[in-house]
Amino acid sequence: MGGMTGRDRQRAALLLPALLLLALGFLAPLATVAWTSLRRAGHFSLAAYAEILASPVFLDILLRTLWMAVLVTALCAALGYPFAYCVATRARRHAGLIMALVTVPYLTSILIRSYAWVAILGGGGLVNRTLIALGLIEDPLQLVFNSFGSYVGMVHILLPMMVLPLYAAMRRIDGALLLAGRGLGGGPMPVFVTVFLPLSLPGLAAGSALVFLSALGFYIAPALLGAPGDYMLAQAIEVRVATLAEFDVAAGLSCILLVLVGGFLMLFRRRIVSLADDPASTPARVVGVAGLRPACAASAIGAVPGLRAALNAMGDAVAPLAGPLLHLHGAALLVFMLAPMLVVVLIACSSAPYLTFPPPGYSWRWFMALLDDANWLEAAWFSLTVSTAAAVAALAIGTPFAFGLARGRFGGRRLLWLLAVSPMILPHIVIGLGLFFTFVALGLNGHPVSFWLAYTVIGLPYVVIILLSALGRFDVDLERAAANLGAAPMTAFRTVTLPLLAASFVTAFLFAFLSGFDDLIIGLFLSSPRGTTLAIRMWEDIRLEISPKTAVVGVVQLGVLLVAMTLPMLRTMLPRRRVRTEA
Amino acid sequence: MRLDLSRRRLLATAALSGAVAGLARPAIAQNSLRGTGSVIVHFGGGSMGEAQRIAYSEPFQAETGIRVIHQAGVAAGVQRAAILAGAPKHDVANISGGSMAAFEQDGLLQPVDYGYWAPQNRAGYDLVPASQFNVPAMLYSMVVAFDQQRYASRAPESWADLWNLRDFPGRRTLAAGTNAADGASYEIALLADGVKPEDLYPIDWERALRSLDRLRADVVKWWANGAESVQLQVDRQATIGSAWNGRIDGANEQGARIGKSWNQGILQWAGWAIPRGATNSENAQKYIAFMSRPEPQARFSEIITYGPTNALAFNHIPAERAALLPTAPAVKDRQIVQNYTFWNTVDASGQTGLRRAIAEWERWIAARR
Numbered sequence: 001m002g003g004m005t006g007r008d009r010q011r012a013a014l015l016l017p018a019l020l021l022l023a024l025g026f027l028a029p030l031a032t033v034a035w036t037s038l039r040r041a042g043h044f045s046l047a048a049y050a051e052i053l054a055s056p057v058f059l060d061i062l063l064r065t066l067w068m069a070v071l072v073t074a075l076c077a078a079l080g081y082p083f084a085y086c087v088a089t090r091a092r093r094h095a096g097l098i099m100a101l102v103t104v105p106y107l108t109s110i111l112i113r114s115y116a117w118v119a120i121l122g123g124g125g126l127v128n129r130t131l132i133a134l135g136l137i138e139d140p141l142q143l144v145f146n147s148f149g150s151y152v153g154m155v156h157i158l159l160p161m162m163v164l165p166l167y168a169a170m171r172r173i174d175g176a177l178l179l180a181g182r183g184l185g186g187g188p189m190p191v192f193v194t195v196f197l198p199l200s201l202p203g204l205a206a207g208s209a210l211v212f213l214s215a216l217g218f219y220i221a222p223a224l225l226g227a228p229g230d231y232m233l234a235q236a237i238e239v240r241v242a243t244l245a246e247f248d249v250a251a252g253l254s255c256i257l258l259v260l261v262g263g264f265l266m267l268f269r270r271r272i273v274s275l276a277d278d279p280a281s282t283p284a285r286v287v288g289v290a291g292l293r294p295a296c297a298a299s300a301i302g303a304v305p306g307l308r309a310a311l312n313a314m315g316d317a318v319a320p321l322a323g324p325l326l327h328l329h330g331a332a333l334l335v336f337m338l339a340p341m342l343v344v345v346l347i348a349c350s351s352a353p354y355l356t357f358p359p360p361g362y363s364w365r366w367f368m369a370l371l372d373d374a375n376w377l378e379a380a381w382f383s384l385t386v387s388t389a390a391a392v393a394a395l396a397i398g399t400p401f402a403f404g405l406a407r408g409r410f411g412g413r414r415l416l417w418l419l420a421v422s423p424m425i426l427p428h429i430v431i432g433l434g435l436f437f438t439f440v441a442l443g444l445n446g447h448p449v450s451f452w453l454a455y456t457v458i459g460l461p462y463v464v465i466i467l468l469s470a471l472g473r474f475d476v477d478l479e480r481a482a483a484n485l486g487a488a489p490m491t492a493f494r495t496v497t498l499p500l501l502a503a504s505f506v507t508a509f510l511f512a513f514l515s516g517f518d519d520l521i522i523g524l525f526l527s528s529p530r531g532t533t534l535a536i537r538m539w540e541d542i543r544l545e546i547s548p549k550t551a552v553v554g555v556v557q558l559g560v561l562l563v564a565m566t567l568p569m570l571r572t573m574l575p576r577r578r579v580r581t582e583a
Numbered sequence: 584m585r586l587d588l589s590r591r592r593l594l595a596t597a598a599l600s601g602a603v604a605g606l607a608r609p610a611i612a613q614n615s616l617r618g619t620g621s622v623i624v625h626f627g628g629g630s631m632g633e634a635q636r637i638a639y640s641e642p643f644q645a646e647t648g649i650r651v652i653h654q655a656g657v658a659a660g661v662q663r664a665a666i667l668a669g670a671p672k673h674d675v676a677n678i679s680g681g682s683m684a685a686f687e688q689d690g691l692l693q694p695v696d697y698g699y700w701a702p703q704n705r706a707g708y709d710l711v712p713a714s715q716f717n718v719p720a721m722l723y724s725m726v727v728a729f730d731q732q733r734y735a736s737r738a739p740e741s742w743a744d745l746w747n748l749r750d751f752p753g754r755r756t757l758a759a760g761t762n763a764a765d766g767a768s769y770e771i772a773l774l775a776d777g778v779k780p781e782d783l784y785p786i787d788w789e790r791a792l793r794s795l796d797r798l799r800a801d802v803v804k805w806w807a808n809g810a811e812s813v814q815l816q817v818d819r820q821a822t823i824g825s826a827w828n829g830r831i832d833g834a835n836e837q838g839a840r841i842g843k844s845w846n847q848g849i850l851q852w853a854g855w856a857i858p859r860g861a862t863n864s865e866n867a868q869k870y871i872a873f874m875s876r877p878e879p880q881a882r883f884s885e886i887i888t889y890g891p892t893n894a895l896a897f898n899h900i901p902a903e904r905a906a907l908l909p910t911a912p913a914v915k916d917r918q919i920v921q922n923y924t925f926w927n928t929v930d931a932s933g934q935t936g937l938r939r940a941i942a943e944w945e946r947w948i949a950a951r952r
Contacts, residue, residue, distance in 0.1 A: 057942070057945045057946050057949055060949045061945065061949070111810070115814070118818065118820065119818075122818065122820055123754075123803075123819075123820055124818070124819060124820075145803055145804045145820075223759075223807045224807060224811070228759065228805050228948045229948045229949070231945065231948055231949075235761070236945065239761050239941055240660075240941075241658075241660045241661070241664075242658035242659070242660040242661060243658065243659065243660060243682075243761070243763055243937070243941070244660065244763075244937055244938055244941065245659060245660040245663040245664070245682075245685070246938065247660075247664070352837075352838070353837035353838060354817065354834060354837040354838065354839065355814060355817070356817060356818070357818070432661075433664055436664060436665070436668060437664075437668050440668040440669060440670045445668075445670045446670070524655070524657050524658070524661055525657075525661060525664070525665075527654070527655055527657070527672070528654070528672075529623060529652045529654055532654075532655060536655050537628075537655075539628075539655075540626065540627070540628025540629065540632065540655050540656070541628045541629050542629070542810055543628070543629075543808055543809065543810055544627070544628075544629050544630075544631060544808075544809045544810055544830060544833075545629050545630065545809075545810050545813070545830065545833055545834070546810045546814055547629070
């Protein structure tokens with residue numbers, strides 16, 4: 001850090017707010033966890049690690065967890081890429097609505113969402129009944145309570161994390177570059193392979209990182225929809241904390257997971273994010289990637305007649321089918337994303353006193369039950385305010401952090417990046433344990449501020465990963481042009497950078513918000529008479545009996561989302577008061 | 584205030600032990616519960632929470648002037664962490680019988696002050712005694728649950744029937760082993776294999792898992808939580824399995840038709856306790872004393888079919904309702920009280936039963952993927 005220029009020092013300063021938060025909200029709890037893993041019966045001990053390393057079961061669970069996370073990431077990429085491509089290139093006018101619909105799986109609690117999947121995939125479920133009615137099968141297919149069910153549940157909830165960053169990256173691709181590629185003699189296929197695909201890779205990398213890291217911490221969906229063998233590390237850790245209170249082994253497992261996944265991320269870091277002065281992302285190369293490489297690549301293709309011919313032939317063969325296929329895939333994926341929500345809507349309107357599908361009749365009784373319940377409304381308001389405040393804070397400190405990392409050149413940036421994404425690696429039950437001890441020591445026990453801090457910490461990785469992917473290959477020359485034209489840095493940021501990154505900001509905010517709003521496990525640690533979240537109220541109600549009331553919460557959230565979606569549409573219908581001039 | 588409280592308690596104790604007519608005792612004990620401030624109480628949510636609010640919290644608040652604050656229940660491990668951090672989640676905690684012993688052994692609980700109790704109430708805890716550190720809150724049973732229509736001609740009557748695929752065909756469901764003692768699947772597997780109730784403990788892990796091996800192919804789902812155990816039957820995903828009696832009755836009261844057999848039911852309990860470091864422990868003592876009375880316990884069992892822990896409550900429960908409870912005299916002896924001492928005792932391998940159950944389960948599912 002000795003040879004830092006003044007500019008780099010300024011950029012390093014951008015990291016400070018996030019580092020302060022992480023010190024308090026992540027490093028302190030992590031230290032508690034590490035300390036816990038090294039103590040038994042009040043003394044220093046490596047017994048927990050010895051136990052873990054001696055047990056073949058833990059290795060098996062760890063490998064299975066990594067394998068399932070990799071497979072889910074691959075599935076999400078394979079399904080999400082063509083979907084995002086279709087929306088970004090062929091359905092741009094409806095993109096806002098489609099992207100909002102993609103987040104619908106997040107609107108219902110995991111228990112009711114899993115129930116909806118059982119109603120769809122189960123022995124007497126919608127799919128089997130339809131197939132039997134069509135005469136395609138005689139006996140119901142086993143579609144749930146096996147590994148297929150696990151992956152359906154996991155892909156369903158993780159797909160948005162792949163699609164949204166991909167879409168944000170694809171939107172930034174300059175259409176003129178594609179035209180240039182065509183002008184240089186590339187058919188649709190070569191242009192896609194040499195221009196579009198490389199430019200969309202940062203989005204793919206960010207999406208893959210988010211999906212992989214989230215999948216590592218999963219266990220409820222596989223436990224409810226999967227086979228008994230789909231037992232993931234987070235469940236082993238959860239049962240050791242919640243049931244056995246064996247904190248040292250749980251903490252030791254978490255530390256091993258953190259070191260393994262952290263090492264893995266450092267190894268592949270360049271593929272996941274690009275920081276300044278990496279060979280792949282120096283400003284010259286950024287321009288190269290954004291402008292020159294396609295041309296070079298296109299001419300290179302021109303120079304290898306065989307390759308060009310092959311790609312062109314493939315492109316010609318696929319071209320007439322590509323459009324319909326993409327639309328078909330997009331529609332099918334939307335059905336997949338929305339089908340459980342449809343079941344949830346029907347359940348919410350059920351007249352039955354208990355959960356059953358299809359409902360025997362329809363009524364508003366469960367909506368009334370929800371509106372009558374002051375506790376639930378109060379909890380909903382509490383969740384909404386702390387999660388929003390946390391998402392705002394995560395964005396406010398995560399944005400300068402991402403900028404500092406993307407643009408500054410100072411030592412230790414890789415480790416700083418790893419630090420900021422680590423809250424995603426540790427299972428929530430362990431973060432909750434560490435945070436709880438830290439907050440009690442700080443006198444924050446039970447205070448609403450503790451929720452805000454905790455949710456900011458778990459929201460920060462989303463902001464950092466998504467914005468870094470957006471900034472990594474961002475065309476810095478545009479900002480420089482603005483500066484040359486006399487714009488102050490903040491003005492350049494506001495008028496040039498911000499609009500170009502708008503989709504990424506929205507995505508980052510959304511996931512930061514949802515990570516807090518959806519949380520149950522950390523919330524249970526922090527809960528107090530002064531702070532009870534909606535997720536806790538729902539869990540209270542459904543751990544012994546699943547009531548349709550929980551479905552109503554999902555439907556209300558869907559309603560709020562749809563209203564929020566239609567507001568901007570209404571605004572575009574009104575005459576614009578101010579027309580902003582942009583270069 | 585402290586002085587005042589202890590003086591009042593002293594008076595109450597004196598009155599109880601003094602030469603006061605037997606009939607007057609409960610009245611004086613009840614008067615002694617008045618107080619100020621609030622008490623933070625574990626809240627079960629759902630219909631259990633409703634029963635608790637109506638039977639206990641509201642009348643307690645009306646009688647004593649102490650404000651009851653309901654606070655979401657947490658897992659045993661979270662509660663333990665909170666006590667260790669010096670900030671317990673509740674003044675009155677609810678801990679499952681399987682975890683209670685560990686809390687006691689590690690000194691995480693405050694002794695129960697029986698000075699607030701009418702003595703005949705403590706004696707009423709016949710099946711599971713009220714002890715130095717905890718008071719059983721309710722009794723419930725893990726029983727055979729089945730589709731009444733499917734097995735209309737002959738109803739299953741034992742765990743062996745759950746293993747009998749010839750006479751009782753259909754898909755099964757049992758608790759996943761991660762539920763450890765609460766899920767009771769190890770006891771069930773052994774009983775189905777012919778082990779006598781008196782020979783159940785210590786659990787023979789290998790034999791239990793071999794028994795589960797035979798059922799494995801027909802288990803549609805190893806249930807993860809109580810809601811799932813019954814929902815699988817409501818949806819006819821499974822036609823026979825294990826479930827808690829209160830969950831079955833709850834579903835049936837709302838229109839489901841799930842049968843149950845009390846035979847070989849595994850009787851379990853959860854208890855009330857006051858964590859070390861609780862801020863309103865005097866009020867907590869009063870809340871627990873209030874819940875020991877037969878009248879509110881009877882009211883509780885009228886709302887939800889969990890058995891009262893004070894047998895005197897049966898004097899206040901109509902016969903037809905009493906027949907539905909797991910501790911009803913007619914069915915009590917057909918069940919087996921789960922041995923929580925075994926589940927918390929360290930075996931030759933240096934592990935408690937709870938820990939062993941989860942380790943064995945993890946090995947079992949990994950080996951037979």
